Each structure stands twice: as structure tokens, then as C-alpha cells.
Amino acid sequence: MKIIIIGGVAGGATAAARLRRSDEQAEIVLIERGPYISFANCGLPYHISGAIAERGKLLVTTEAGFTARYAIDVRSRTEALSIDRAHKTVTLRNLDSGEETVESYDRLLLSPGAEVLKPPIPGIGSPRIFTLRNIPDLDRIMASLGENKPRRAVVIGGGFIGLEVAENFHDRGLFTTVVEGASHILPPFDDEMAAIAHAHMREKQVELYLGDKVDHFEDRADHTIVFLASGKRIQADIIILSIGVRPEVKLARDAGLELGAIGGIKVDEHLRTSDPAIFAVGDAIEVVNKVSGKTALIPLAGPANRQARIVADNMLAADPSACKKYRGAMGTAILKVFDLAAACTGLNEAAVQALGIPYRASITHSGSHASYYPGSQQISLKLVYGLDGRVFGAQAIGIDGADKRIDVIATAIKAGMTVDDLADLELAYAPPFGSAKDPVNVAGYVASNVLDGSHDIIGWSELRDILRDAPDTIELIDVRTPEEYAIASLPGARNIELNQLRKRLGEIGRGKPLVVFCQVGLRGYVAYRILKQSGFDEVSNLTGGFKTYAWATEKQSNPDLFDYENIRQLDPAEIASRLHG
Amino acid sequence: MKIIIIGGVAGGATAAARLRRSDEQAEIVLIERGPYISFANCGLPYHISGAIAERGKLLVTTEAGFTARYAIDVRSRTEALSIDRAHKTVTLRNLDSGEETVESYDRLLLSPGAEVLKPPIPGIGSPRIFTLRNIPDLDRIMASLGENKPRRAVVIGGGFIGLEVAENFHDRGLFTTVVEGASHILPPFDDEMAAIAHAHMREKQVELYLGDKVDHFEDRADHTIVFLASGKRIQADIIILSIGVRPEVKLARDAGLELGAIGGIKVDEHLRTSDPAIFAVGDAIEVVNKVSGKTALIPLAGPANRQARIVADNMLAADPSACKKYRGAMGTAILKVFDLAAACTGLNEAAVQALGIPYRASITHSGSHASYYPGSQQISLKLVYGLDGRVFGAQAIGIDGADKRIDVIATAIKAGMTVDDLADLELAYAPPFGSAKDPVNVAGYVASNVLDGSHDIIGWSELRDILRDAPDTIELIDVRTPEEYAIASLPGARNIELNQLRKRLGEIGRGKPLVVFCQVGLRGYVAYRILKQSGFDEVSNLTGGFKTYAWATEKQSNPDLFDYENIRQLDPAEIASRLHG
Secondary structure (H helix, E strand, C coil), rough: EEEEECCCHHHHHHHHHHHHHHHCCEEEEEEECCCCEEECHHHHHHHHHHCCHHHHHHCCHHHHHHHHCCCCCECCCCCEEEEEECCCCCEEEEECCCCCCEEEEEEEEEECCEEEECCCCCCCCCCEEEECCCHHHHHHHHHHHHHCCCEEEEEEECCHHHHHHHHHEEEEEEEEEECCCCCCCCCCHHHHHHHHHHHHHHHCCCCCEECHHHHHEEEEECEEEEEEEECCCECCCEEEEEECCEECCHHHHHHHCCCCCCCCCCCCCECCCCCCCEEHHHEECEEEHHHHHHEEEEHHHHHHHHHHHHHHHHHHHHHHHHCCCCCCCCEEEEEECEEEEEEHHHHHHHHHHHHCCEEEEEEEEEEECCCCCCCCCEEEEEEEEEECCCEEHHHHHHCCCCCHHHHHHHHHHHCCCCCHHHHHHCCCCCCCCCCCCCHHHHHHHHHHCCCCCCCCEECCCHHHHHHHHHHHHCCEEECCCHHHHHHHCCCCCEEEEEEHHHHHHHHHHCCEEEEEEEECCHHHHHHHHHHHHHCCCCCEEEEEEHHHHHHHHHHCCCCCCCCCCHHHCCCCCHHHHHHHH | EEEEEEEECCHHHHHHHHHHCCCCCCCEEEECCCCCCCCHHHHHHHHHHHHCCCCHHHCCCCCHHHHHHHHHEECCCCEEEEEEEEEEEEEEEEECCEEEEEEEEEEEEEEECCEEECCCCCCCCCEEECCCCCHHHHHHHHHHHHHHHEEEEEEEEHHHHHHHHHHHHHHHCCCCEEECCCCCCCCCCCHCCCCCCHHHHHHHEEEEECCCEEEEECCCCCCEEEEEEEEEEEEECEEEEEECCEEHHHHHHHCCEEEECCCCCCCCCCEEECCCCEECCHHHEEECCCCCEEEECCCCCHHHHHHHHHHHHHHHHCHHHCCCCCCCEECCCCEEECEEEEEEEECCCHHHHHHHCCCCEEEEEEECCCCCCCCCCCEEEEEEEEECEEEEEEEECCCCCHHHHHHHHHHHHHHCHHHHHHHHHCCCCCCCCCCCHHHCCCCCCCHHHHHHCCCCCCCCCCCCHHHHHCHCCEEECCCCCHHHHHHHCCCCCCCCHHHHHHHHHCCCCCCEEEEECCCHHHHHHHHHHHHHHHCCCCCEEEHHHHHHHHHHCCCCCCCCCCCCCHHHHCCCHHHHHHEEE
């Protein structure tokens, strides 16, 4: 058995190792266009700031080490030019010598990955514009940082990689701007959740331009001007383009392999392409989103690794009945956004809405561990679920413990659990690690109450629309303390502190629907229960409380620390001190 | 509806709040023998060191605050003396005035908790011996610490509370000894996992006496001598007795309520006692262990809270068909052991063995996040599973991220997942938070391989027995590097580095079964695959590697920093500096 694998990073290298462990006799050839196999692509941004100080740490496996351990014929700096499916051969070019060779295969695995989108924006060829996808890209960025000593960085695209790059530029001491065409960064998150990251990044002195796109770039002698569609201009010393990726499908397309409707290589549940001898994994393939059942591109390392393990077994399987099934991915992901972690799994509210599925969504803010033990940090958790209780997705943002709660909910979604099951989960509790009622339990409790009719909630955007369009149609009650109310409240809200509510029911008119709210939603729920049992028929409680509403609707402004046009005249130490306080 | 709740901590207070939210009209009386309701019993040990500096923080809810919010008749310092089931009344005594009253009920909830075991050991009445279960206990300990300035603490019992107390004594600067009658501390853990905590605690200069019991205590003028069954003596300035708890069932027993076989109050799946008007929750009841199906006592705060929520609904339910079922607990738990977290869920190997169920157990050591990103810490993870792949339980110990992995596995166990499902979980990955192959995935991979016959493992204790009783019956190969081998290896092991193995197969005899091992198990697995495919029929790989074997079998010695008999002559600052380095 001779196997060729095209693409030597996550999917390809993992499959190669698994193939060897399963078959000591197979001839395995691993082709990689770049100079390194199995490098830590997820770690690249962190070398910019020095968080990962040694470049060598990014080279997880060396070619020599991999060959020694797995007896694999590794060929880096080698491009696969074409596949001859009839004769089962691949034409390869050594990118150093230019030499072309033809290599036969019994089984072929495509793991080519994805390429960075680079739209034809005028000026995009500027030498100050970079992308970041591999080690050579990183080397170019590091060289530019060393040589040109940029003071001001602009990142085009507020997705995961863009934000990681922005954070690391900032940590290196550059004043950093993120330009995002959508209304919020963090595409897998809903508005009000991403708004938490907006506020945090601006606090960190990162500038955000949201809902704005690049019109064109213009190079000047010592900087480049980014012209936005809004007419705004941003001076940049270095620019990273990070607006997304698309599957690398040229080789597959040229070979006549079937592509899917959304542009990836089409594979069956055994990860086999339309040619039975050719398999594919990783960012280049289309997969099924496990939650929605729809076809999706999910360019993440975790799914690529699991696909690689399955495909290796299937490539060696005697027949399809012995093959393992890949059941799809659900897009569980996490991002460090400065001090925050933003994690998500499954579908967000916008996605469920777009599918037209009836759903409910509730937001809770809970401590990462018992409040009386030092260091407890708030986790904001949004849960999206069906009317039958099935969990569709979740988003969590917080300084500590967001990863844990999303991993638990990702496991629950895989198991087809309901919100009642989340309420009933028995999670590890001691004061330094959690609460007797974990944030996941609390989210499950709230959702259970919503679904069994014992708690009617209203979302921030629905309430915003009412307050804007017809504020007189509801009576709005803030059940927080007078002290909290005095600091800030919603327009038109009357303050009746929860602990006074039973005594002051007579003050509340019975003509209009009531909307109650507190800071995070818990006191509002208790107030809701009192009111509903006191003859008020139409009551709802603002989910996520005033906190979520304020985050979601706040007019946030960019930091204003710099004379942008003259930033190059500033001392770098001065920039760093203004950025980091 | 008039409801009396006896016991105002976790279960009782939670039920009271839920009852009020569900029924604004009910008369609810909450009886608490102690001076405080709803205090943070799990936080008590942390006040000893000052980690929780303010005593007031432990009083989560004040009586006044609870009454104001929930309109509940709270009576602390009140003891329930007896229940008259025929007349549905409870006789109460006010512990301050001595006044006795009779209160009627429609529904009664028992949440009396558990009491500390205090066996009749000679000398146990010493004024230097304390227990820690509530705020008055803590106040007594704090008073003794302040007045007597103890230098040397002895904790009897290496369970969770005992270890928390030991850590906090140590952090306060006392030289601390733990005496445990079993062969290891951390009762829910297996030997080799608890051994990690032994090594860590001794490194922290905590003294451990394992497999030894107290024979008697003898008071001296300024200290107490703890005499152990082994004949050893320990000088103590302060002693905490923490050998376990038993359900508080006196009230229930006197009232003729049915008790279970293992000493707790017997309840049905609706948490109703043998009297239909009386319900019970918390540490005092017997529950079903969800994994084993056996009756168990699980005195933990998480289950008590969930029981409270369910019982509140059931107490108000019109009839049994409207009642919610409590399906039992699985003993998910976690403990901070100095810098480590030790977390577990479900059944350990010893428990599965005792049940006589066929099983396999494997141990992996993985990084808490990507190794190339700073701060990655090793997590040791033991997985116990059935031959059909069903996960029975897991134990994780590490500096970072053990809690997350156990919560994920607890969720998986609740869902009835298999080890294949663990391999397939899609968990949140970015370098600061995890790995593309999360430790849970890795544990699933290893277990899948074990079950599908592609990986034969041997446990440390089985190998230890072979090496002790019949070392010549196997050939032992250490596939680590010569450098690792030179530092330490197993007796009789020959070193053939993994990357040399294919070339050196001829050196290996074919007469005996082979046992291979590496540091953690991964290289051993690759070696296993090479050997099995090279004509060696009987091969097994040491699960958990040399690391687990060494931990489990190491003869660990206690720290030897002090002249115990003269410790009172030492300067406290001197003790602290020797303890904390």
C-alpha cells in the first residue's frame, strides 16, 4: 500500500502518524508546500508579542524527528501540481530545485488547508500589508517589525486570527486598530456578547471601527493610509489582512473532484471524495454542522485532528463496511481577547433565527467560583435552545472559567441534552473552582423556568425597540437598590427595590404589561414571581439584566490617546505607557 | 399551606427560596439549630489561613436579608426536638430562652445535614481537639489560634475537609501533620493518583502518616501527644478531627421514619420519606449512585442544592404524577491540594473492582494547554470504563485544568457516553486554553485503542507484582532516550530508544512476553504498534508510563525540618520560612 498525503500541517501530519501506527509496512509520502510540517499554526500570533518567545517552539515536530519516529518520506518545499486519477499519480515539484517528479499512489489524502482571502482592493499590494497563515508569513512580519519599528498597526478583520494579531501587536507596544465590516467582531457570537469584547478592547486602548470596510490603501513615504468606506482614514505603519479564509481547492478542482455548494471539497461521511481512492480532511472540506444539519466550512484544528484519525483508519479499511463515520462538527471555539476568554459552541441566536427554528435565548452572569473565595470573576453566558429544551448553542465570555463552561455545554450538545439536563449536571465544586450551583446549572435553571412557563423573559433588543418606538405601552420597573438606580437605569424606569416590592404593589398600575429588571436578572426573576402571583398577568424580566442591556446598547467610543498623524514622532516608550497605563 | 423546614444551610435555605418563588401565599418556617442560616460551610477552612480574610464573607445570607427577600419566618438558634406525625406538629426549643413551642405543618422538610464522627478514642475530650463543621466550630478554632499561638497542627483524617484544613494550617505557618488510617489520602481516588498528592504535600513540608490510626491522645502542659497505633507519637498544639461524617437522623428515627441500610434517611425518587407529608434532602439522606446503581451517602453541596430545587417543587405538587424525580448523584468532587487540583467523578477503579464488573483503566498525562504556549501544566487523568466502552469514572490531578476535564467527563457519564464519544468531543481549543487534542480526547483515544484490541496495556500494580514475584517471565524495554534511562528506570529494563526500535528489533528475544514503557505512555504506544506488527505477539505498554509507576511505588519520606519536641521553642517566622522556603 502506497499512500500520498498532500499537506503536512494539522490534518496531514496527524493522519500520517496514525497510518504508520496502524500499518508498519505501508509506504507513506507526506508532501508539504511550505518549509515546515506540523508547525503550530494556532501559535503564530503569539510570537509577535513575544508571549511565545522562541520561534523554534512553533516548530512542534521537525521533519527529521517525524521521519525517525514514523518512518515517513517527508518532502517539504514540494508542491503537488496535479493529480492523474486514471493512473493514480501525482505530479510534484521541488520548489527549491524546480525538479518535477511523478509519484504513484494507492490512496491519496488531500489536506491542503485554506488560503487567506485577499480581495482586489486598490493598494492591497502595499509592502506594509501582510497576512498570517504560516511560518514564512510570520517571518516576514517579524522582519518588518524589526526593521521598520512600526508604531501603529491596523488589522483588517475582527475574526479570531485578526483579534489574536491585534492583541499581540498591542502587547508589543503598537497602537492597534481593528477594522471590521460587520457590526461586531467575533463572528460566531451574537451582538450583545461581542459587545463585552468591544468594551474590553477599547478599555485596553485598542481602536475599533465596526460596520466599516476598507475602500482602498494608499502608500506614503513612511506609512500607509487606510481609507474606509465611511470616509475615515487611518494611518498605518503595518497592516494585517485577516478577513477570512477559503478552502484550497485548486488541485481537487483541476483533478475533477466534486466540490460542494459552498466551495469546499465534497466528501462523504467516510471523508472520501468523489474518487474512491482519494480522501480529504481539514479546512479544505465541507462538513455537516452537527447542530443545524447544514453543510458548513469549519476551519478549526480540533475537527481537522479528529478527521485525520478517522480518515487514516478508513484509508486502510478493507471495505466501506469497516469504515468509521465522521459525524460533523459544531464549531466549538475559543479566543483569548486580552484578559477575557470568549468561547462558543453550536449555533448562536442569529444562526437559529436564520434557520427559522422556534427558540428561546437567555443570558446569565455568574461567578467563576464561589463569591466568598478570592478571585471570583464574572462569566456572561448565553444559552440558545429549542422549545423542547434541546440545547442549540452557547456563548460564554469572562476572565476565568468560560472555557470550562463551554466545554461542558459542547459535551451536552453532542449528547443531545436539554436545558433540564444542564440544570441537573453534577459538576466538580469546591470554593476555588466553582459553585454548588455552577454557571451551567444556573443557565439550565433559568432556561427550564422559561420553558415551563414559570418565567417570562424579554431580550435586550426587543426591549430597546419598545423603548424607542412605543415606550408608553409598558411599565418599566427597576428592582435594584436606590443606589444602583441612581447611578444609571433605563429611560422611564421606576425604582421599586425588590425587598420593598411586596409592600409597594399598590403603586403599580394594572393597565400595561410590566417589564422588570435588575442588574443581572436574578432579582428580576424573584420580582417577576411575586408580581405574577399578585395579580399582574403580563410581566416579563429582562434577560441578562441591565448589565447586558447597557453593554449591547452603549455608544462606545474609541480611545483617544494619540495624535495619529504624528504617532511616528512619539517615543515608543511613551506609546507603551499610554497603552498599558 | 404551611411548611416547616428543619435545617437552614445548603438544602434547607435553597428549598425555602424556591418554595417562596413558587408560592407567594405559603407560610414557610425555617428552623436552624445554629446561629446562622445559609453560611458558606465549604469556605470555612479558608478562613483559618486568611485566604478568606473576612469572617463576614462566610455569612452568605443574613437572616434579615433572607426574610426581607423571601418573606420567610427564619428561626435560628432553634432546635427541633420531636415530630408528632399523627398531629403534624414539630416541637421546637429556642436555644437562647429555652422556651418550647409546638408548630404545625402541612409539609415538613428535613435538611439536618451530617455530624462529625467522634469515636471514643481515649483523650478525645482534650481542649486542643476541634472539629470543623459550622461557624461556631470555626470561631473556636480561630480563638485557639489567636490565644494559644500553636506551632504544630495535627489533622486526623485525609479526606477532603481534613486536607483543606491541613493546607490552611500550613499556609498560616503551622507545621502540619495529616494522619490517615487508609493507605492513601483522598478516599475517592485510587492509590496511584493519590500518590501524586502525597508527593506534592510532602514537597510542601506537610507530614503524612498513612495506614496509621490514632490510639489515644494525652494532654501535656503546653501540648498534646497523639499516639498512633504504630507506636509513633506526634506532638500537637492543635488537633482537628476530620475522619468523616454521618447523617443526622435522630429526629427522623425518633419520629419513626424509615432509615436505609447504610444509616441515612430513606427517601423515594421524589425525595419523600416514609411519611407522605415529610420530605428530606442533603447529607442526611441516602441516594442512588447513578453510575453503580447502589445506595450511597454523598454528602456534597451540589447534590443538596439540586435536591432542594426538586423537593420544593414536589412539596407543592398536587399529586405524585406532577412530581419531579431525583435520579441520584455520582459523587463528582474536587479539592484544592496546595498547588494541585484533584478532581473526580463516578467510580474509581477500586470501586468498580469491588462491584465485580469487568473494566479497563488507563492513565494519560497531557498538557493543560498547547505545550508551546507558556504555562502549560501536566494533567494526570485516569479513566475507568467498561468493556463496552461505557465510562464509569475518572480522576484528574494537576495544577491547571483538572476541574475542566472532570466536568466534561461528568457530563459525558451523565449522558451515558462511551470512550469513543470522549475521543470525538469537540472542545474549545486555542493555545492558551487547550490542545487540538484535548486531554479528554487523548484519554478517549487511548481507551478506544485498548478496547478495540490495537493497544494492550498493563497497570503499574500488575507490573510491580511481576517485577517482585517473577521478573524473569517478561522482557522489559524502556523506549525513552538514553538520557532519561540514565536518570532512573525500572529494575531489569533494557533501553532501546523508540526512534532506534525498527533498526534494533533483532536484539529483542522472542521467548517472553514484552512489556514496553516510556515516560507517560505515548512513545510506549508507538513502540507497541511497531513490535506487534513485527512478529512479537505478546506485548503490553505500561499505562501512565514510568511517571505513574514511580509515583505509585516511591517510598516517600516525610519532611525532616523540625525538632518536633522543641517546636514551641522555635520562632514562628523561622517555622514559616522553613515551611515555605
